[in-house]
Amino acid sequence: MDELEAIEKLVTRARRETPAVNSIADGILAQMRHSPPPRIAGLSVFAIVSAAAATIVMAIGAYFWLASPDPLTELYAPLQVGLLW
Secondary structure (H helix, E strand, O other), X not given: OHHHHHXXXXXXXXXHOOOOOOOOHHXXXXXXXXXXXXXXXXXXXXXXXXXXXXXXXXXHHHHHHHHOOOOOHHHHHHHXXXXXX
């Protein structure tokens, strides 16, 4: 039982103490203010090239989509001729 009493004494002593609260926000904000701005030139160039490539591919795709014939035209061709007679 000696161990339990020692633990209870430690618990009561720990409850009396107030933990120290240190704010680290000021240090982090100071580091952010003094750090150099990130370089995004490479990423910007990549985004512009990707957008241009996507625009070209979409334009070519739209051209071929509109220029392609209806695939069911050949299937219904005999029926259309039959209705004329």
